[in-house]
Amino acid sequence: MNQHQQPVLRLENVSRTYRSRSIFKRRDRAPVRALNKVSLEIADGEILGLVGESGSGKTTCGRLIVKLEEPQEGAIFLDGVPITGLKGSRLREYRRKVQMIFQDPYQSLNPQLSILESISEPLTIHRIGDRKQRREKALNALRDVGLSPPERFIFRYPHQLSGGQRQRVAIARAMVLNPEVVVADEPTSMLDASYSAQIYNILLAMRDRFHVSILFITHNLAAARYLCDRIAVIYRGSIMEIAPAAEVIERPKHPYTQALIDALPKFGMGEERSRFNSLMLTERERASVSCCLFFERCARAKERCGREAPALGDLGPHCSVACFYAASFGRGGDDAGAKENVQCPM
Amino acid sequence: MTLLSVEGLSVCYQTGRGYMNAVEQVSFSLDKGRSLGFVGESGCGKTTLGMALMRLLPSNGKITEGKIWFNGEDLLCKSEEEMRRLRWKEMAMIFQAAMNALNPVHRVQDQIAEAILTHYPETDKRAALDRVAELFRLVGLPEDRMRDYPHQYSGGMKQRAVIAMALSCNPKLIIADEPTTALDVIVQHQILERTKSIQKKLGFGIIFISHDISVVAEVCDDIGIMYAGQLVEVGAKEEVFKAPRHPYTIALFSSFPTLTEKRSLMPIPGETPSLIDPPAGCRFCDRCPGAQSTCSLHFPCWVDVSENHRVMCSCCSPASASQGRG
Amino acid sequence: MKEKSVHIRFHWWAHFREGWSVFIENPLGKIGVGLLVLFGVMAACSYIPPLIDPMYNPMAGVDPQVYSSVGPSLKHWLGTDFMGRDILSQLLAGARVAFMVGVSAAFMSIFLGTAVGMVAGYSGKFVDTVLMRLADVVMVMPTLLVVIILASLFGQLSIWTIVLIIAFFRWPGVSRVIRAQTLSLKQRPFIDAARVAGASHLRIIFRHIMPNVLPLSFLYMTFRVTSAITIEAALAFLGFGDPGTVSWGMMLQWVWKTGHMFKAPYWLLPPGLCISLITLSFYMLGRAMEEVLDPRLRKEEKSI
Numbered sequence: 006m007n008q009h010q011q012p013v014l015r016l017e018n019v020s021r022t023y024r025s026r027s028i029f030k031r032r033d034r035a036p037v038r039a040l041n042k043v044s045l046e047i048a049d050g051e052i053l054g055l056v057g058e059s060g061s062g063k064t065t066c067g068r069l070i071v072k073l074e075e076p077q078e079g080a081i082f083l084d085g086v087p088i089t090g091l092k093g094s095r096l097r098e099y100r101r102k103v104q105m106i107f108q109d110p111y112q113s114l115n116p117q118l119s120i121l122e123s124i125s126e127p128l129t130i131h132r133i134g135d136r137k138q139r140r141e142k143a144l145n146a147l148r149d150v151g152l153s154p155p156e157r158f159i160f161r162y163p164h165q166l167s168g169g170q171r172q173r174v175a176i177a178r179a180m181v182l183n184p185e186v187v188v189a190d191e192p193t194s195m196l197d198a199s200y201s202a203q204i205y206n207i208l209l210a211m212r213d214r215f216h217v218s219i220l221f222i223t224h225n226l227a228a229a230r231y232l233c234d235r236i237a238v239i240y241r242g243s244i245m246e247i248a249p250a251a252e253v254i255e256r257p258k259h260p261y262t263q264a265l266i267d268a269l270p271k272f273g274m275g276e277e278r279s280r281f282n283s284l285m286l287t288e289r290e291r292a293s294v295s296c297c298l299f300f301e302r303c304a305r306a307k308e309r310c311g312r313e314a315p316a317l318g319d320l321g322p323h324c325s326v327a328c329f330y331a332a333s334f335g336r337g338g339d340d341a342g343a344k345e346n347v348q349c350p351m
Numbered sequence: 352m353t354l355l356s357v358e359g360l361s362v363c364y365q366t367g368r369g370y371m372n373a374v375e376q377v378s379f380s381l382d383k384g385r386s387l388g389f390v391g392e393s394g395c396g397k398t399t400l401g402m403a404l405m406r407l408l409p410s411n412g413k414i415t416e417g418k419i420w421f422n423g424e425d426l427l428c429k430s431e432e433e434m435r436r437l438r439w440k441e442m443a444m445i446f447q448a449a450m451n452a453l454n455p456v457h458r459v460q461d462q463i464a465e466a467i468l469t470h471y472p473e474t475d476k477r478a479a480l481d482r483v484a485e486l487f488r489l490v491g492l493p494e495d496r497m498r499d500y501p502h503q504y505s506g507g508m509k510q511r512a513v514i515a516m517a518l519s520c521n522p523k524l525i526i527a528d529e530p531t532t533a534l535d536v537i538v539q540h541q542i543l544e545r546t547k548s549i550q551k552k553l554g555f556g557i558i559f560i561s562h563d564i565s566v567v568a569e570v571c572d573d574i575g576i577m578y579a580g581q582l583v584e585v586g587a588k589e590e591v592f593k594a595p596r597h598p599y600t601i602a603l604f605s606s607f608p609t610l611t612e613k614r615s616l617m618p619i620p621g622e623t624p625s626l627i628d629p630p631a632g633c634r635f636c637d638r639c640p641g642a643q644s645t646c647s648l649h650f651p652c653w654v655d656v657s658e659n660h661r662v663m664c665s666c667c668s669p670a671s672a673s674q675g676r677g
Numbered sequence: 678m679k680e681k682s683v684h685i686r687f688h689w690w691a692h693f694r695e696g697w698s699v700f701i702e703n704p705l706g707k708i709g710v711g712l713l714v715l716f717g718v719m720a721a722c723s724y725i726p727p728l729i730d731p732m733y734n735p736m737a738g739v740d741p742q743v744y745s746s747v748g749p750s751l752k753h754w755l756g757t758d759f760m761g762r763d764i765l766s767q768l769l770a771g772a773r774v775a776f777m778v779g780v781s782a783a784f785m786s787i788f789l790g791t792a793v794g795m796v797a798g799y800s801g802k803f804v805d806t807v808l809m810r811l812a813d814v815v816m817v818m819p820t821l822l823v824v825i826i827l828a829s830l831f832g833q834l835s836i837w838t839i840v841l842i843i844a845f846f847r848w849p850g851v852s853r854v855i856r857a858q859t860l861s862l863k864q865r866p867f868i869d870a871a872r873v874a875g876a877s878h879l880r881i882i883f884r885h886i887m888p889n890v891l892p893l894s895f896l897y898m899t900f901r902v903t904s905a906i907t908i909e910a911a912l913a914f915l916g917f918g919d920p921g922t923v924s925w926g927m928m929l930q931w932v933w934k935t936g937h938m939f940k941a942p943y944w945l946l947p948p949g950l951c952i953s954l955i956t957l958s959f960y961m962l963g964r965a966m967e968e969v970l971d972p973r974l975r976k977e978e979k980s981i
Contacts, residue, residue, distance in 0.1 A: 071873045072873075073869055073872060073873065096875075097875050100873065100874065100875035101875065103873075104873060104874070105869075105870070105873045107866040107869065107870060108866070109866055112865050112866045112867060113866040113867050113869075113870050114867055114870075115867045115871075115884075115885055115888075115889075116867075116889070117888040117889055118884075118888075126871070126874060126876070126884075127874040127875065130874055130875045130876050130877075130880070131875060175870075178870070178874075182874075
């Protein structure tokens, strides 16, 4: 990967807070920090996995990138250009370049529109080509996602297709504009295993053929391992670890990542699995307002972790971890005091 | 000792579009203290099977043939009143999205106690609450949360409460239908571990239904693969995983991404057949890479691969057992 | 493209056929449609009697041989009113007026209500608040009373003015329902998908929200028809109707005004019965359609 090339998408210290209002103004519930100063980069043609559990903020991150919501702090850059405050034709240009695949294939297609209408709608909005050309593009898009012959599908309606087929239509719709970045928000969490496998392969094919960058949001580490070049692990609104996929799976540095790997069912996925045991059996009390987000559950938390939250620090050219004692964790090692500079293999 | 034995069970639904054969000729047995997992994709009939075992099918569903032997008694010969007395005391079920089964306006301890008092009316409230406390300790819930309402619990805690409710009357068999699907990975792992240890301690049988093979593999001793309403392969977990025989099982295993190596995933081409008008022969034949001309004509037969592993496929003769496939 | 429009038409037809089979199974649907067909035939036939003989004209046709209200006979199947006009032809003309008033008033109020509901639901915040408060104000006003006041100020109102007024007072009910439906649709991922694709707000409203909201509008139209017919009848009965139009309410007013309430059942009963039956049939139609059209009542297929 060419490191000096500008990343196609960059998030810089992005924060998003949700405030729930109450009728009695005085009793406003505490604001929820969905994303807390998150910084990410996606290189051209890269598939970056964003792995986290529910409530981690991964979906919010995706929504901010496609401008369904706006961040309260920080900035997002596409090809070096900031995207906050875009209006009119510049906003439309942005929308042409950044698309999204939604989680629920049963709800992300308008039930009243035929497949042809759904797929060619982005082309109509951006006034690309005439009717004949749009139809041709739609047919090609369907062929690309494996729905062949496409003529069999264009006049059908979503309720006549299975979940897997609907999700492929959603991918076709996202790709028909030939975008630069596609955010895939848990595209397979509502599909069966065999259909999920098809979707993963289609996404890989899309990347290889059209050189599109993909942000793959998921809670499934194994799927991220299969699909992604790099994986970012997010917990409670902050990134805990970013590293190449193989590195995250085989040598996780952050205790949370280690807990995720431990929790994955073993049988059928290889017997050799070292147990990191980084999770406490019962949670401890939160030490202070500004302590590490994982403090309550971390089995290796030290005194410093209870006082301040670690920032995402580099542990090598491609690895970053948000933990004071990350360098000393490998295969369940003991603490070694201060952070050391450990080289991350490429 | 055989706890549950099912022979040739078939279940049909009367739907607006026709008569749907949801489960066809399923036979299996479960010994006391063992766990059996049913794996399959949506529409394969595993949930229907679970409901049929408890005779809790919706009004348009019917068991058309077969026998269900539970503890030596034929469940299909029992009246509704007898089944009602049997449910929860002898067999308990954890439904899909069970955390929504908790009534939001009652305290958790009251709901569990109600289950106990309904089936053992001679118990007094004090004794019932003591039993609830014991159950809380068993499933790993803090006792000081007994008096809380369900909305104060997290997803994982609600699931544990539902498991406690299922265990409340000391059933001999628990049928769990996707009990951990809506939960996060870490919580799911903790609950599965806990379930395994409780089962070892109390010795009940479990039937575990899931679409996730890896989850079933973690908890169960035996595993059964279902496709389009039929049981296509069943056997001891180790054997089925090490040497799957049925083409669907092989395909299913290879469509799950693993952590170990980055091998390519092989999706299964085609779609599941319609259950309203199922194909005559093997239901998997038009998606099967090794299908032969006879497969679509004749119903496949059961082939014993070993003592505790059998597969329903005409193309898998015992002779090929030594060679192995996949 | 020709193929495309053919397929789209087929889609509507197929949908309609599917809905129809569910609808007609419902006993309410069967009775409702049956009665409406009967009234429809009556309305269509209302043109026939004056063509046979000008004596049968509901407004102006007077039987020269009759000087007061008489009961049913071979010449006048339902009898005549106090002026000698044939009651049956009045009844048939009344059916026509009922349909006209009912359907047009309902259509106008649905049109207004749907537009307001969609805009309010989609815009949210300030616009939503303003529109809904306006709807509240209008909804709270007693329709009948206001119309009576207006009539007493401006004299007799024409039938179309009445229709407009009814439409004006009845739109808030629909708008609340459409607004609720729009709010729930707004959350659906396909709206997000349209926004991500770059659709403007107007496009989202007309292409994505409206088609999904129209079935509900259509459903509520049937309920609006019943209230429109009832209001018109009430107005006519109280003497505020259009004197140039024969409607069932007007017939009832004549019965009452001329003191024939208890003396001429053949004159009193038919219009009263017709008003009740037509409102009942539209209501039954609406209830049967609810099962087909209301997305909230539709059951999803459970997983097996």
